[in-house]
Amino acid sequence: MKLATYRDGSRDGQLVLVTNRLDRAVFVADIAQTLQAALDRWNAVEQDLRFRAAQLEAGQLAGAFPFQASMCMAPLPRAYQWADGSAYLNHVELVRKARGAAMPPELYSDPLMYQGGSDTLLGPNDDMVFADAAWGIDFEAELALVLGDLPAGATAEEGSRGARLAVLVNDVSLRELIPAELAKGFGFVQSKPASAFSPVAVTLDEFGPAWDGERLHLDLAVWRNGEQVGRLRSGDDMHFSFADLACHLCRTRSACAGTLLGAGTVSNRRAGAGYGCIAEKRMLEILEGGKAVTPYLQHGETVRIEAFDSSGQTVFGSIQQRVVVQPR
Known part of the structure; x- marks a missing residue:
């Protein structure tokens, strides 16, 4: 459905x-x-x-x-909660290197998660509007679940059973604002503006074996200005499952119906996978050549994100957005 x-x-x-x-x-x-x-x-x-x-x-x-x-608006134009994890450790390792941060060993056993703004969620064709392109505008291709009611202390199994729907997300980041904000030791606010969501949300039974109860196994494609830059597999290299993330979220508190639970930017280690965010591409350029050469998004650029099943059929429809810089 x-x-x-x-x-x-x-x-x-x-x-x-x-x-x-x-x-x-x-x-x-x-x-x-x-x-x-x-x-x-x-x-x-x-x-x-x-x-x-x-x-x-x-x-x-x-x-x-x-x-x-x-x-279409976002399937949930505003949600009671938007909790975004970081399940793909390849992404975590690369973006932390990009800002000179070490990878603590506990991140391999305890997932990262932040609570994003959920009062305004963008539709699949809404523009990304910002006052300054120097903020480092970046896309992030990811998947999220829409949860039903879950109690505090919910197990991973309960978290999996409590999921209702899946959606596709462009979790926009302002990369040049992140280091100073995190240096305060209190998390994202200004650097994480409104995220955009796919035209449709899909019940998990529609995926058949592509949903194994913990992970979605889909092909995820990303285009920048019409050029495909990402050829990702959402089930690969996902260190923490959605069940793990739901359990983490509910360790000390409940989650109400309509909570959005993201798994973070899909990131694969295999050669030829490309990237689901510009920050990863820039970090690889630094590691290989000493400096980043791929710019962040500028005025007028476009981003398209789409997921496909094993038969090549689009699952959620596509997120297609344009960057608009409107100085205040």
Whole structure:
């Protein structure tokens, strides 16, 4: 089952069901007005949504219409929580080297995680708007889960069972602001602006064997200005699973339905994988040639991120964004 949020002039948009091929959609306000409303009552509405989705797939709904990704907000335009981990240690090692930070041994057993801003989440085609390109604008291609209610102390198994949906993310970073901010010892704020999300969120059963209960095994492609720079595999080199991350998040506190749990930038060690963020490319350039030559994003540049299943079918639709510099 695939779900999206259409713009309707409100903050939270209107929930629609979408076909697996992302070609048709239907409003479901009689079941749930928004995705958050559906998540709040998931046990009560899931079967109704699935029945309606089956009717949509079969072409049996008179109210169906052509699906347009350009009409989509983020599946959750604002969320109660956005907790982003860093499950791919290759990424952690490279970006820490880039800012001259050592890799403490505990990071191999205890995942990094920060709580990002979730009051404003961008749609798949929303511009990345910043006042200054010198802030070091970078994309980060990653996957995230949308959780149901989880209690404090939830186990990894409970965390896996409590996941409802998966989404694709561009977790934007402002690299030149990160070192000074982290030097204060209190975490990201200014350096982590609004993230962008895929047109649709997908229930985990849709993935078949590509979801093994802990990891999603998809092909992830990244383009910068139309040139493909990343050919990644989301299941490879993922040191901490989504189940591990959920357990970490809930060690001392509960997570409410609608919590977004990210796994961090997908990063593979294999040759030819390319990169899911510019910071990794720059660090490799420093290690190989002594200096970084690939610039961060500038005004007018574009980024596209898309995930594919084993048959080459797009899963979430694509995130396609343009950088806009608007000095205040």
